[in-house]
Amino acid sequence: MDTTAPLPSLAVRDIAIGRPGATAVFRRFKIDYCCAGDATLAAAAERRGVEIEALVEAIEALAPGSDNVPVDTGALIDHLLERYHEVHRRQFPEAIHLAARVESVHGDNPDCPIGLTQHLAFMFDDLETHHQKEEMGLFPMIRRGEVHVDGPIACMTAEHEDVLEQLKGLARLTHDFTPPVGACSTWRALYDLCQEIDADLRDHMHLENNDLFRRMG
Ligand SMILES: [Fe+2]
Ligand SMILES: [Fe+2]
The missing domain is CATH 1.20.120 (Four Helix Bundle (Hemerythrin (Met), subunit A))
Known part of the structure; x- marks a missing residue:
């Protein structure tokens, strides 16, 4: 995941993998992160009629950390x-x-x-x-x-x-x-x-x- 790219241009699935807690945000905003995760955040927000600014704000508010998904x-x-x-x-x-x-x-x-x-x-x-x-x-x-x-x-x-x-x-x-x-x-x-x-x-x-x-x- 290119962490330097702005959030709206990142794929939903990469945000879901790279940001612990993002999946809960996606569920709250009804963004499909499991089967349509290749969409960019901007496209997914538009599809759901969600304000991209509100979505980005909620993701940026997440505390950094690890979700302990095994690497092996x-x-x-x-x-x-x-x-x-x-x-x-x-x-x-x-x-x-x-x-x-x-x-x-x-x-x-x-x-x-x-x-x-x-x-x-x-x-x-x-x-x-x-x-x-x-x-x-x-x-x-x-x-x-x-x-x-x-x-x-x-x-x-x-x-x-x-x-x-x-x-x-x-x-x-x-x-x-x-x-x-x-x-x-x-x-x-x-x-x-x-x-x-x-x-x-x-x-x-x-x-x-x-x-x-x-x-x-
Ligand atoms: Fe399974
Ligand atoms: Fe399965």
Whole structure:
């Protein structure tokens, strides 16, 4: 990353890698940093209708530091598996359980997220298939130093785009993770967890698309 270039002309993915905390800023401004990270910050801001000055100010306000992403490729794969694959395997069953409770207890409330349980179950199922392809196929190939990985990488990148669409559905169903006034603690816990899932999935796909997979280029 050319740190001397002005922020608006840098690629979103390079800012996301080079500036710890930038991914949280991008989520706040709804800038796609995981699947459309090759756009410049200026182009991404324009696409979202975001003031570039406000975005630059938020990024520049971040404290310098390190986000401790492993430099070694094997260690990066270990990190992806422990921090994301295993975490998603705990998050989704809990979210599905909470959503089922909210839908059954509050089904007659107009704000009830009807269909959220089903949407989360569908996402979990799809994600598990995706995880297995990475765990049994692509990641072992990368660890062995195989060079012909373009096909599997293109397949995983395309599946990440599908996940991004599913996340849009999740945000829509939960009104951007905002529970209604007076929502019970289960409902609030559900939306907090859905927001955590959204953040973790975006960071997970960002590290794969923009760090691990680019190392193979
Ligand atoms: Fe993954
Ligand atoms: Fe992936």
